[in-house]
Amino acid sequence: MTDPVSLTFGIAGIVGSVIQTYNAVMSAYELYLEVKDVPSEYEDLRMGLLLEHQRLELWGSHVLAEYYDEQKRHRLSQKHINTWRTMEWIFSRIREAFIENNQILDDYGQQLGLPAQGDSSVFDLIGRLSLSAKSPAKHGFSNYTKRMKFVLTKQKKMRDLVMQLSYWNNGLDQLTSRLDQDSSRRRLRTFFSTSNTTQLRHLEAAADLLEHRDIQLMAAARIVIEQGYLSEQPDCPPEVEIIPPGSDGQRTGTAPLSDYRLEMDQLQWQEKPYATDQIRAMARFGEESVIVDWRCCQDDSWRRTHPKAFRRRTENLTRILNSDLKPLSLSILHCVGYLNQSQNVTGYAFRLPSGAQPGQKPVTLYDLLKRIERPNQPKNIPDLGERFELAKALVTTVFNIHNIGWVHKNIQPKNILFWPKTDAGERDEPDLSKPYLMGFDISRPNQPGEVSEKPLSHFEDDLYRHPHYKGLYARSFQPSFDIYSVGVILYEIGMWRNVAYQGPSKSNNPRRPSLPTHNSDPQLVERMVEHGTIMAMKQYTGARYRDAVKSCLSRDFDNLWEMEAGDQQRQLQAYLELFQNMVVDKLAVCNA
Structure with a gap:
């Protein structure tokens, strides 16, 4: 058995070494990132350096702080000391990478006639900086800065350094759980999705180089949204170059708006292709089955008076949904194109999910919840674990839609689809772990000045809409309204009942309390909270x-959202951080 006293002193020494080296490494990052006026060719690598710096900072603020807190509380074990030793080894490798690059700085600096650093290495300088609370001498190494500025033009050397830093950051990530890794990735995407949008091209290139596919996809989607928004400004030419996410970036010239537009006769319809506000139709497109999601808005005056703007919005959404969405964990089908059946009605054609039979129709969450209205049939309630997985997939999808700068605006059970499990046999049991969010027709970019169309209004649909987004004095849509809709659906998933259903009390399942409201109540969800129905969910x-x-x-x-009014990026960042902390991360640890 390990002597507790020896273990305490041993881990204390390693902790001190790790923290000191971590501080020095962070200072090294900052020195490199402070260099200004570098060649434009270097900007991709500089963005890669910033990306890895932010990764390490997020890791340190969570993992390093957590382990350090455990050490201070003397909750020590051999596992802890082994983990700290691994950290120490990885940080020593990062240190060596910076020192090797520092030698390059000295070599090139001497070629320029700059004075050499002598026996003092860059890590001596960085070490002194990291030990200073205010770092007053940080800007005093003018000769060192000149060397750095010169060597940054040596792209191969800098590329090798950034690649090494990414490799060791990957190693540090492996010391954490999958849940912690997912949480850190969300925070990393939020940081960059709410940063300077003029750097999106450099971010996309850097993420591609370092194989951060989720960051690359997020940046590519933001580029589409930003260019679509700018294209509507008065001084923008009629057509702008918009490179689809996931492309090789080599397209030249302008991108015609008809890239993803389909004509009605291009599809072989398996049922009458007639659209109302909630109709979906199955069809064949080439050799594969697709489902066309038709939608129309409450008031089509904007579409009629601004056909170009509406066409661009439709085209840009299709470009985003046509890319590989797996790195972002978006529970959305792959979109192959869009159709215009009329001035008011637009349809998006989606490929069926892998494993679905050709022409196989889905079932909606609304359909599943309605089934439970039949008295005395608790066997229809899915296992709690399945419902948790459904809830996680839904909130993750909405979070990432908002993260790329889009709002859905029509989240409700009728727009959440399932296909049968591949091993369900003849029962056609839906796979609750794989929901697919639909109903995008009135969705829009979350950009200042974007016109917000409203969906058709029905009582049941309005139950899922924020009180400020219905009625005669509805406000302009904001992302928090989507979260409100998600909250109502999460309630339904948890209790597995439709909020609109009010059956006779004698047939209500006593294990699932009914809602204290009736169909004419305009404040349904408020009453749910006030009367404690939500609080009763705990059991x-x-x-x-x-x-x-x-x-x-x-x-x-x-x-x-209202307190941060006026600063769009700050609003989005604060909102996404709160959404992650209060909803996404909490649901991520729910298991049954």
């Missing part, structure tokens, strides 16, 4: 799930 779903639902239905997201 059925646990406290974490209950708290996530309560957060969605509270006005915290609304208040945050």
